[in-house]
Amino acid sequence: LTHPFPLASCLGYRMASFLHLFHIFFLISTSFFLVTQSKPPQRTAFNPRTAFNPNKLVLPIQKDQATHLFITNIHKRNPLKQVPFVVHLNGQFLWVACEQSYLSSTYHAPLCHSTQCARANTPYCHTCNSTPRPGCHNNTCGLMATNPMTHQAAMAELAQDVLSIQSTKGSKPGPLVRVPRFLFACIAGLGHAPISLPNQLASHFGFPPKFALCLPSSASNVPNGAIFFGDGPYLMLPGIDISSQLRFTPLTISPEGQYYITLTSIRINNKQ
Numbered sequence: 177l178t179h180p181f182p183l184a185s186c187l188g189y190r191m192a193s194f195l196h197l198f199h200i201f202f203l204i205s206t207s208f209f210l211v212t213q214s215k216p217p218q219r220t221a222f223n224p225r226t227a228f229n230p231n232k233l234v235l236p237i238q239k240d241q242a243t244h245l246f247i248t249n250i251h252k253r254n255p256l257k258q259v260p261f262v263v264h265l266n267g268q269f270l271w272v273a274c275e276q277s278y279l280s281s282t283y284h285a286p287l288c289h290s291t292q293c294a295r296a297n298t299p300y301c302h303t304c305n306s307t308p309r310p311g312c313h314n315n316t317c318g319l320m321a322t323n324p325m326t327h328q329a330a331m332a333e334l335a336q337d338v339l340s341i342q343s344t345k346g347s348k349p350g351p352l353v354r355v356p357r358f359l360f361a362c363i364a365g366l367g368h369a370p371i372s373l374p375n376q377l378a379s380h381f382g383f384p385p386k387f388a389l390c391l392p393s394s395a396s397n398v399p400n401g402a403i404f405f406g407d408g409p410y411l412m413l414p415g416i417d418i419s420s421q422l423r424f425t426p427l428t429i430s431p432e433g434q435y436y437i438t439l440t441s442i443r444i445n446n447k448q
């Protein structure tokens with residue numbers, strides 16, 4: 177997070193059929209402890225035939241005191257490495273600063289017009305006039321990405337690599353599970369787009385494309401919140417079902433795939 181954000185998003189989406197499945201809710205948490213804190217994650221490969229198939233995944237969130245941004249760590253690459261990401265609710269895809277020393281034996285950039293590019297909904301063929309490295313290849317597919325912090329836009333290479341994430345079993349942490357060919361460009365995007373983090377996790381593991389954000393409060397001494405992927409109930413230690421305390425409001429999704437809440441009025445001191 178020390179580097180300037182090079183880019184992030186402007187993808188199409190074909191998700192109309194998912195609209196009715198999508199519920200998100202926010203919970204400002206001040207006093208809950210995260211399920212996943214109790215024990216370090218076990219590293220287990222996901223095998224659809226033999227292994228445990230999770231129906232719920234969790235990412236811890238921290239608030240960065242210097243920037244007031246919400247940060248999460250995601251395990252990526254081979255060998256696995258914890259990479260910090262900014263949580264961006266309307267991000268269209270997971271966004272990595274690829275010009276940093278990206279070392280991974282499993283990095284792969286799909287060729288343009290491949291099925292992966294169709295999934296990311298990009299017809300654009302990327303070229304790069306430098307020496308080949310992650311983020312720089314010819315005839316791969318490009319994604320137009322805009323950094324939500326700096327509003328700078330740039331072309332990013334669509335890439336594929338291993339992503340690992342903590343599962344949960346009821347109120348207990350489950351094993352770390354793998355998505356071997358996770359598609360990304362570069363910020364932890366939770367947007368309503370085909371290759372956003374919630375949609376890729378839901379389609380890989382076959383659970384409903386739902387997620388819950390529990391943001392840590394800056395006033396709180398508890399620095400951790402969480403993002404849950406999959407259906408509720410969402411349990412936090414010591415066995416508290418936070419989903420029962422949530423309030424719901426309908427969301428509208430813009431043609432750009434961004435979440436909106438429709439306001440009917442604003443009232444301050446009983447004045448409308």
Ligand SMILES: *[C@@H]1O[C@H](CO)[C@@H](O)[C@H](O)[C@H]1NC(C)=O
Binds near residue numbers: 308313
């Ligand atoms: C892409 O092609 C151009 C022109 O042939 C070449 O100069 C450049 O080095 C190539 N880039 C990569 C990353 O191979």
